[in-house]
Amino acid sequence: MAPSASRYDSRMRPAFTRTVLPLALCQSYLFAGNTIVISTTALVGALLAPSPLMATVPMGLQFLGMVSASMPVSLLMGRHGRGLGFSLGAVLGMLAGLVGAAAIVLGQFWLFCIATFLYGTYAGASAFFRFAAAEAVEGPLKARAISWVLLGGILAAFVGPALADASKDWLAPFLFAGCFLVVTGLASLMLATVQLTRFAPLSTAGGGTGGRPLGEIVRQPRFLVALASAAVGQSVMSFLMVATPLAMIGCGHAFGDATMVIKWHVVAMFAPSFVTGQLIQRFGVERIIVTGALLNLGCVLVNTQGLEVVHFWLGLVLLGVGWNFMFVGGTTLLTRAYAPEERAKVEGINEVAMFSTVVLASGASGAMLEIMGWAAMNLLVIAPIVAVTIAVFLLARAEARPA
Numbered sequence: 001m002a003p004s005a006s007r008y009d010s011r012m013r014p015a016f017t018r019t020v021l022p023l024a025l026c027q028s029y030l031f032a033g034n035t036i037v038i039s040t041t042a043l044v045g046a047l048l049a050p051s052p053l054m055a056t057v058p059m060g061l062q063f064l065g066m067v068s069a070s071m072p073v074s075l076l077m078g079r080h081g082r083g084l085g086f087s088l089g090a091v092l093g094m095l096a097g098l099v100g101a102a103a104i105v106l107g108q109f110w111l112f113c114i115a116t117f118l119y120g121t122y123a124g125a126s127a128f129f130r131f132a133a134a135e136a137v138e139g140p141l142k143a144r145a146i147s148w149v150l151l152g153g154i155l156a157a158f159v160g161p162a163l164a165d166a167s168k169d170w171l172a173p174f175l176f177a178g179c180f181l182v183v184t185g186l187a188s189l190m191l192a193t194v195q196l197t198r199f200a201p202l203s204t205a206g207g208g209t210g211g212r213p214l215g216e217i218v219r220q221p222r223f224l225v226a227l228a229s230a231a232v233g234q235s236v237m238s239f240l241m242v243a244t245p246l247a248m249i250g251c252g253h254a255f256g257d258a259t260m261v262i263k264w265h266v267v268a269m270f271a272p273s274f275v276t277g278q279l280i281q282r283f284g285v286e287r288i289i290v291t292g293a294l295l296n297l298g299c300v301l302v303n304t305q306g307l308e309v310v311h312f313w314l315g316l317v318l319l320g321v322g323w324n325f326m327f328v329g330g331t332t333l334l335t336r337a338y339a340p341e342e343r344a345k346v347e348g349i350n351e352v353a354m355f356s357t358v359v360l361a362s363g364a365s366g367a368m369l370e371i372m373g374w375a376a377m378n379l380l381v382i383a384p385i386v387a388v389t390i391a392v393f394l395l396a397r398a399e400a401r402p403a
Contacts, residue, residue: 019136022197027152029190030126033183035160040176048109058116060363065120070351073125078344082199089125093187100180135200143332144277153270161259211342225395226333231354233326236381239361243369268320286396292325293389303378
């Protein structure tokens with residue numbers, strides 16, 4: 001007989017207090033900063049870049065920073081623990097905010113690109129929060145722990161846009177420079193919170209890099225589908241979200257309208273985490289991933305129907321929920337593809353592969369908007385979403401067969 005939900009809750013409570021809740025707070029600091037960066041980076045890029053086609057290059061470099069940091073940080077955590085890796089990431093986040101503010105004041109596009117790259121290394125280190133939460137609980141509770149950490153993004157959805165709007169004129173006439181000082185403050189709060197968080201010991205978390213060869217692990221259908229789900233969900237979300245402020249300003253909407261849309265997009269990304277873990281336990285991870293893919297297709301449908309604020313709002317709400325289901329589902333599936341002693345190398349290669357696709361998607365976003373227009377660029381994401389749906393269906397069918 002399966003343990004009851006109340007038993008699950010009682011077993012999770014100590015880990016929630018010591019590990020999951022502090023990590024949820026760290027996630028809120030990260031995504032409050034992310035919301036500020038998402039709302040402003042493309043606009044700052046448009047002001048500083050030598051060509052409109054390069055407006056989203058700083059955002060692409062942010063994800064390149066994430067790729068560059070993922071494997072080294074994962075291996076560092078495998079050897080020396082989660083706390084050191086998260087602390088180093090927070091320090092880089094503080095530096096990124098200071099360099100970003102200086103770049104805007106000096107009017108230096110390439111210095112701003114360095115700032116966003118540094119911010120990416122900070123975000124890359126922080127991407128392991130969900131894995132650290134999963135290590136704190138037993139197998140059936142991992143999806144729920146991952147969901148709880150992502151819930152920290154809900155607070156960020158309201159705080160981030162408010163901070164962006166309040167701080168954009170702090171260093172007037174240098175528009176948005178104050179926003180990056182706020183990023184430094186948020187990273188400082190993360191650094192303090194990490195020092196109070198208790199992480200699973202290396203011996204329990206499987207901090208080594210032993211086990212099967214990496215090539216054998218990554219050839220598993222389960223690993224490949226887990227990676228595809230998270231990578232497509234993250235890339236599609238980044239591709240459309242990064243271009244949204246530019247598209248809205250181009251349509252004559254106000255900056256406040258753009259930050260409002262981003263705010264509700266972030267809410268939609270994280271609010272489902274109240275139930276995503278339970279839905280995975282009840283219906284299976286494959287069904288949740290497919291549901292996320294269908295919601296992303298719904299986003300495309302809405303985005304191609306008009307250019308009013310309501311179209312941008314509803315489209316990005318659907319995109320946010322779709323991302324949540326595909327990302328949490330993919331992460332949960334990934335934790336079932338490796339043994340504890342294989343953790344560091346598998347998590348590292350997963351993050352590198354996933355964020356490599358995001359680099360291309362976010363970096364090309366502004367150019368595709370400029371060349372193709374908003375409606376046409378939405379159509380580009382249909383093929384990868386459909387491909388993931390087919391892959392999940394084939395995996396579920398294969399694993400349902402008797403051994």
